[in-house]
Amino acid sequence: MLGFLTARRAGLDDPLRLRRAESTRRVLGLQLNPDRDVDRIHGNGINAIDIEAVEGRYMLSGGADGVIVIYDLENFSGKLQYTCKAVCTIGRSSRYVHKFSVETVQWYPYDTGMFVSSSFDKTMKVWDTETLKPAEVFQFEGNVYCHHLSPIARKHSLIAVGTTNPKIQLCDLKSGSRIHILQGHRAEVLSVRWSPRYEHILATASADSKVKVWDVRRASGSLFTLDQHNGDKSKASSEAVNTAHNGRVNGLCFTGDGLYLLTTGTDDRMRLWNSATGENTLVNYGKVCNESRKRLQFTVSRGCSPEFVFVPCGSSVAVYTLHTGELVTMLRGHYNNVDCCEFHPDYQEVYSGGKDCNILAWVPVLRPSGVEEDSDHEVKGAAGQSSVNPAFQDAWSSDED
């Protein structure tokens, strides 16, 4: 570590290298921290969480009871023990609350003045954070499984919506129109994701085992469909041609740079694809337990080398290395199934929510706290359990004067 610091200071190393090495070290040290808690507001399972991109301070969560909560993640109290408080809630008593479970929530990518939520009550609501009232309500014919706003879009403000209808609807935030439809899937669309690299590229995953990549400017259908056998028609039975998985595909995630796409399916597999060519990179992650009937929200770390994937796997979160497929560790702590997890890139923390109504914060723990009682001398860097660093304690003055 000191080697990295001196190399950076001397200009031998790129500053990014030190940052990446430290981020990776922090991600490897993720543990359930007894000091960090998230306020427990939901009375039912938590289906989706989202951390805003601008400051990384506020987190949205959507629950199975239709309740939406906003938490403040910043710790200004000065104490180690901190509970992330709920700033405001759209609870069951609100007039505009969703009638059934909220499946997806997302902050508006450019500021926290607005957020969008979609739910099984067949609506998608665009909320004003100040007044907690919906500014716009989009009505659909089927349950809405997921929606996504492009995080980098400048030229358009489209929300891609996946519902039980095989057609993907694009709703325009600016005009409120929803005439743009993407046709091609044959069963319900479980997950949609915009590429973080190109603002017009959209990936969609459906229960018909296919994942399609679209350019929304094109009139004539998808760019390509992901094929798990890379065109090698001999490997599978003939019905499984051109499918991304051997079951429903229920999770999609682009890596931070948008070059790779990860998909998870109910065949208990996770696959990594080259997002430009649609080629299966054939990285073998082993069995990634997946029994979700709805969308599975998983994330990839950003700013580390190698990158890590955090996938909810039963009642724990599995951490895999992105390009080698090695299982690094399992984060255990939830009492019931985990439904969603989100990575906080600035602090390398992971927040996960599940059916046990808890959102758990996994915080990097680097130095063991207070292991030996008689080593008070080397306490200079240690973050001990006590709130006062013993190095600042007054060991000088005596009580006699």
Added chain:
Amino acid sequence: MSRKRALISDAFNLKKRRNGTEQFGATAAEEGPADIKSSLEYLMTLFPRKLFNDALPQIVLKHQLYSIHSDRTLVDKELNKMRERGDLLMFQLGFDAEAFGLVFTSDYKAKVLVGEEGKTTQTTVERFLEKVVTVCTDLSFTKDKMLKEFLFTDSEITQLVKSGVLTVRDAGSWWLSIPNSGKFTKYFIKGRKAVLNMVKKSKYGEVLKAEIEERRTNSQVKFHMKYHIHDIVGAELVESIPTTSGTLLRFVDS
């Protein structure tokens, strides 16, 4: 789960250790691919040849290798290299979409030719082995391909299916297969179920690997216990947990 030693990324290894790991890494890289071949050969020795009266070549399943080597992607890449070189053949065994059988090409050819001695289909099968198996690494063939690329006639295809080298996949396409492998599949599935039941019925649904290898097998299990254990560990039907008394196999309820 508290861990005594924290995970540490490669970048933070101390210099001494880094030199050590470099050397180790270099030899491991050389050993790695060679290692996979030797684990394949080891697994092949576990295959019971007497059971089938030596009529079948030694078959190993691809996921059995995952139980020996932890890096699955590396295993996959190595196997693909061997298949492209023509040393190894892969078959879709039929009972599971993900279960692939591996046979050394030389073994396969030898056994098939021995089996074809004196039969009317002998010449066609010989031609098939020469022209198709040596050249093409596919697992299955469509009618178009057989007729146009390899110039086999319909009646010749029927002969190949009769001899067992091709199995029907669906209308107009066939899997490459091992003749007389039906017995293998039957015993294998029965044995796998029996071994899984043994693990499941143990107290707490878990058993030490060393202990189950020593257990008396009932009549359902015809293969070597180790063969089945590599199979269930590699297919992730049981979890393999390292403990102080050895490896523990815990039944996975899915």
